[in-house]
Amino acid sequence: LDEPISLGYCNAGIVDQVGEKVNEFSVGDRVVSNGEHSEFVRINKNLVAKIPNDVKSEDAVFTVIGSIALQGIRLCKPTFGETIVVYGLGLIGLITVQLLKANGCNVIGIDIDEEKCKLANQFGITSLNPKFDDIESAVYDISKSGADGVIITASTNSNELISQSANICRKRGRIILVGVIG
Numbered sequence: 001l002d003e004p005i006s007l008g009y010c011n012a013g014i015v016d017q018v019g020e021k022v023n024e025f026s027v028g029d030r031v032v033s034n035g036e037h038s039e040f041v042r043i044n045k046n047l048v049a050k051i052p053n054d055v056k057s058e059d060a061v062f063t064v065i066g067s068i069a070l071q072g073i074r075l076c077k078p079t080f081g082e083t084i085v086v087y088g089l090g091l092i093g094l095i096t097v098q099l100l101k102a103n104g105c106n107v108i109g110i111d112i113d114e115e116k117c118k119l120a121n122q123f124g125i126t127s128l129n130p131k132f133d134d135i136e137s138a139v140y141d142i143s144k145s146g147a148d149g150v151i152i153t154a155s156t157n158s159n160e161l162i163s164q165s166a167n168i169c170r171k172r173g174r175i176i177l178v179g180v181i182g
Contacts, residue, residue, distance in 0.1 A: 009034060009035070009036065009064060010033070010034060010035070010061055010062075010064030011032070011033055011035050012030070012031065012032045012033075012057040012058075012061045013031065013041075013057075014031075015027050015028060015030075015031055016040065024045055024050075025045065025048065025050070029050055030050065030051045030057065030060075031048050031050055031051060032049055032051055032060045032061060032064070033047055033048040033064075034047040034048075034064045035047065049063065065091055065092060065095060066095055068092050068178065069092050069095040069099060069153070069178075070099060071178070072092075072096060072153065072178040073096060073099055073100060073151065076151055076174050076176045077174070078100060078103055078149060079105075080103070080105070081104060081105070082149065083105070083106040083107075083142065083147050083149075084106070084148060084149045084151060085107075085109075085110060085147045085149070085151070085165070086100070086107065086108070086109050086110065086153060087110045087111075087152045087153065087154045087179075088110075088111060088152060088154025088155070089109045089110070089113070089117065089127070090153065092153045092178065092179075093111070093116075093153035093154070094116070097120055097125045098123055098125075101123065101124060101125060106126075106143070108126045108127070108128060108139060108143075109125045110128045110129070111129065111154070112129060112130055112131055114129055126142060135168065136164070136167055136168055139168040143170075145170050146168060146169050146170030146171075146173060147169050147170065147173055148170060149173055149174040149176065150169055152165060152176065152177050152179050152181065153178045154179045154181070155180045156180075157181075158181065158182050159181060161181050
């Protein structure tokens with residue numbers, strides 16, 4: 001909070017004004033946007049979507065977070081039955097593992113927070129914690145040949161995750177960086 005930057009990157013609200021060349025939205029429309037947390041935001045029309053009447057604003061606000069998770073998955077190009085590892089089981093990571101599971105993938109979630117691992121387990125995801133598990137051995141035991149892909153949604157100053165990702169991937173495996181690492 002000591003940094004002079006805008007916080008957040010998603011919100012839901014009511015359109016108060018529209019620009020001259022904006023025809024997609026009207027004053028009073030309920031929208032979700034990729035904008036900072038603020039009472040009023042000015043957003044490019046390409047970063048705004050109308051919220052359907054049957055969707056609550058509290059649910060719609062997850063659109064931007066979900067799109068970040070989905071973009072990582074799209075870049076990974078997983079196919080049915082592949083084993084995909086997700087490093088980092090924060091909000092984006094937990095959405096990512098659920099979308100991968102729904103896509104028919106075998107998913108392994110990795111996090112140093114045991115509570116996040118337990119939450120992933122509740123979604124039917126195999127979770128590993130580097131504090132307790134030998135990640136490389138466990139991934140090879142589960143996948144039999146190495147992961148088909150790794151999606152990193154974690155944030156760390158270390159380069160260890162990218163190095164370990166290369167070690168747990170099979171030949172021609174894919175590594176996608178969504179989070180921030182050293």
